Amino acid sequence: MQSGGDHADDEPREKCGVVGVSLAERPAARPLYYALYALQHRGQESAGIVTHDGFQQHSHVARGLVGDAFEAGDLESLAGSTGIGHVRYPTAGSLDKSCAQPFSVSFKSGSLGLSHNGNLVNADEVRAELAAAGHAFTSDGDTEVIAHDLARNLLEEDLVRAVKHTMQRIHGSYSLTITHDDTVLGLRDPMGNRPLCLGELEDGYVIASESAAIDTLDGDLIRDVRPGELVVLEPDGSGYDSYQLVENDATAHCFFEHVYFARPDSVIDDSLVYEVRRELGRQLWAESGVETDVVMPVPDSGRAFASGYADAAAETDADGAPRPDDEAGIEFAEGLMKNRYVGRTFIMPTQDERERAVRLKLNPIRSTVEGKTVTIIDDSIVRGTTSTQLVELVREAGAEEVHLRIGAPPIVAPCYFGIDMATREELIAADASTAEIRDTVGADSLSYLSIDAVAAALESSRADLCLGCVTGEYPFDVEGEETDRSIDAPSPDAPTAADD
Numbered sequence: 001m002q003s004g005g006d007h008a009d010d011e012p013r014e015k016c017g018v019v020g021v022s023l024a025e026r027p028a029a030r031p032l033y034y035a036l037y038a039l040q041h042r043g044q045e046s047a048g049i050v051t052h053d054g055f056q057q058h059s060h061v062a063r064g065l066v067g068d069a070f071e072a073g074d075l076e077s078l079a080g081s082t083g084i085g086h087v088r089y090p091t092a093g094s095l096d097k098s099c100a101q102p103f104s105v106s107f108k109s110g111s112l113g114l115s116h117n118g119n120l121v122n123a124d125e126v127r128a129e130l131a132a133a134g135h136a137f138t139s140d141g142d143t144e145v146i147a148h149d150l151a152r153n154l155l156e157e158d159l160v161r162a163v164k165h166t167m168q169r170i171h172g173s174y175s176l177t178i179t180h181d182d183t184v185l186g187l188r189d190p191m192g193n194r195p196l197c198l199g200e201l202e203d204g205y206v207i208a209s210e211s212a213a214i215d216t217l218d219g220d221l222i223r224d225v226r227p228g229e230l231v232v233l234e235p236d237g238s239g240y241d242s243y244q245l246v247e248n249d250a251t252a253h254c255f256f257e258h259v260y261f262a263r264p265d266s267v268i269d270d271s272l273v274y275e276v277r278r279e280l281g282r283q284l285w286a287e288s289g290v291e292t293d294v295v296m297p298v299p300d301s302g303r304a305f306a307s308g309y310a311d312a313a314a315e316t317d318a319d320g321a322p323r324p325d326d327e328a329g330i331e332f333a334e335g336l337m338k339n340r341y342v343g344r345t346f347i348m349p350t351q352d353e354r355e356r357a358v359r360l361k362l363n364p365i366r367s368t369v370e371g372k373t374v375t376i377i378d379d380s381i382v383r384g385t386t387s388t389q390l391v392e393l394v395r396e397a398g399a400e401e402v403h404l405r406i407g408a409p410p411i412v413a414p415c416y417f418g419i420d421m422a423t424r425e426e427l428i429a430a431d432a433s434t435a436e437i438r439d440t441v442g443a444d445s446l447s448y449l450s451i452d453a454v455a456a457a458l459e460s461s462r463a464d465l466c467l468g469c470v471t472g473e474y475p476f477d478v479e480g481e482e483t484d485r486s487i488d489a490p491s492p493d494a495p496t497a498a499d500d
Helices: 029-038 072-077 123-132 142-154 159-169 211-216 256-261 273-288 303-315 351-355 357-361 385-396 434-441 451-457
Strands: 016-023 046-052 057-063 082-088 103-107 110-117 175-180 183-188 197-201 204-208 220-224 229-233 240-244 294-297 336-338 362-364 373-378 401-406 445-448
Touching: 016 029, 016 110, 016 175, 016 183, 016 229, 029 046, 029 072, 029 082, 029 204, 029 211, 046 110, 046 175, 057 072, 057 103, 057 110, 082 110, 082 175, 082 183, 103 142, 110 142, 123 142, 142 159, 142 175, 159 183, 159 229, 197 211, 204 211, 204 229, 211 220, 256 273, 273 303, 273 401, 273 445, 273 451, 294 303, 303 373, 336 385, 357 362, 357 385, 362 385, 373 385, 385 401, 385 434, 434 445
Parallel strands: 294 373, 373 401, 401 445
Antiparallel strands: 016 082, 016 204, 046 057, 046 082, 103 110, 110 175, 175 183, 183 229, 197 204, 197 220, 229 240, 336 362
16 A cells, blocks of 8 residues: 555555664674564564673664665674664655664663654654654654654663653554664564564574574574563573563454565464465455356465465355365466566656556466456455456456456455555545446455455454544544544643652
């Protein structure tokens, strides 16, 4: 999901990825570098690492993919066995190096580095308060707001209490990895909106947005960082301490992490993403299965959905009755091939060229679809541009019927919590019915997955999920928007360190 303007394709855009490590003796830079590669799908605009050698902080941040942002000499210069890393796709703050992360700052009580996944919804308010108190800002990003507030509190109190007071002032979505001198911290917002997990390495510990980063470092996943929890790693890599700073009765886990953003081999909130997507596909068959010759995914995110859909279709027919043993069900086939060497398409100067972007990225296998009825499985429809072109491509390849099934509910509202999403005016489902969207994209039929089916696949209640983009009601207090729960948002009068 993208903001309007330059982006021509119609795919959701992830927010950011964060990581932090504390090791016994070896340098942290290279493990952080490898972990950022594992999180590259979460951000492709910039990458950075901050380390600390026990005496001073070192930082390298650059635009581009991880492999382009770092050279061998950059890693050698990042001394120290503790540090944090970040990959970024900009969702708050302008796209320039000043907003790239980790954000680092030095002050009277030492040095700070922050990597942030998510968005604050009261960043402007807190920035104005801090600016009035004399804080000078170098960027318009909300990560610097967190850094300045935390630095202010650290002047008055110990690390844990300072973090707690910052949590009482900021409001919104955040998973953070932080360095305070050579101490690495992990912090997850009280609603658990963005993922964060804790792992153990042979010689230390790691905190990361996804468990795939822990796997890359040959580590073992310990557990998810709990909503409202602060994890403090020992500087020598010998252990960690946990502080439950905020207790909430409910969570607001982003369901779209499982639908699209996270790597399928990651475990998020105790669930393997791949298996959740397969279950979403099974739910999709149960709710709106259609008997066709072939079911095929839109690569890559639709693959697990289509696999689960096809497995369920082998067990029951579209009416839910057990399928006879002599019926094979629906063939699962890779009918769309992805060109992995086509990157961002926003530089194409004309609308006609931008609309050709899908043909550059995806090509149908004619023998898979020619003369057959086809079901295409995708994770979402944003503007509808891509879906329209996909249906057209498959029809041109000779499909007799083209049915579209979507592994998520219709996206009807923007996200304010770290996903780059289209505006309501750009979202095709915001003011169009499913039948109208079906006609627009040119499919023979179109069905989305229900919200209840998503909750069932996640083994969660709707009350514990962030569903704002599919309901228009949010778990945080966003100006001008409806909420889906009672919210006790921070106010300018929230206690600070100086007040205690």
